[in-house]
Amino acid sequence: MDFAEASLPRKLIHPPLNRLPTRLVKDAGIPPSDSLETEPTNSHDSIYPVMSLPGSCLLPTGVLPLYIFEERFQKMLEEALSGDRMFCIGTRVSGEDTPLRFSSLGLIRACVTRPDGTAHLILHGLRRVEFVEWFYDQPYDRARVRSIPTEGLNAPEVDDELEELRSIVREQLLPQVVNSDSLAQHLETIEDPESYADTIACNFVSEMEDLQVLLGEPRLGRRLGHLRHMLSALLENSQA
Secondary structure: OOOOOOEOOOOOOOOOOOOOOHHHHHHOOOOOHHHOOOOOOOHHHEEEEEEEEEOOOOOOOOEEEEEEOOHHHHHHHHHHHOOOOEEEEEEEOOOOOOOOOEEEEEEEEEEEEOOOOOEEEEEEEEEEEEEEEEEOOOOOEEEEEEEOOOEOOOOHHHHHHHHHHHHHHHHHHHHHOEOOHHHHHHHHOOOOHHHHHHHHHHHHOOOHHHHHHHHHOOEHHHHHHHHHHHHHHHHHHHOO
8 A cells, every 4th residue: 555654763663654545445445534524423422333453543634554354343344334434443552451541533534345255445534432331232342422522722832832843853863764754744844732632643652551652642732742742752762
């Protein structure tokens, strides 16, 4: 799949650039993302399928390529495609019976199924959710989710935190990235502070504990501050 990637030296490693592969979207017969409805219906307290995976996390604006091969998830995908095309990714950690508390509701942007029932799909993160109740009445897990709306969008600290975050990314982080031009250009087009922060987190934050903090924090100013500290720690570790 045509993901643009940048490689970082030493410990500074990040997932693929947050961009949909337009070739797969076209081949799958699904319109581009900007022409799709992205607001879930009644998602403030609704039940959705959950695909629980170890070491995987989906953030708003992020895209996650998935290969569906287990029979239970084939059933989940079939039902999702016949409905609103949405499900959540649950982050599993060792020693825990249920996935971590926070996630994102994802929309199937593209899907190519095969005669044997397996499928390749692209899941696009829409919005933050909290798992509040679990159901085990299907071959796959389901959960009641509660949306986490972002608060304090116009708070005074948002502009200050965003300016500091952009400075760290532009002056300290990106210079360490090999072949980062496409990523840098993409970031310069993002004006919305929330989308900018989520895009940075998708590309550079990999610790599940840190991602849970970013997913569960409703106030934008504090979320930006958390992310700034995470990037500073990442840069320090990369120099060790």
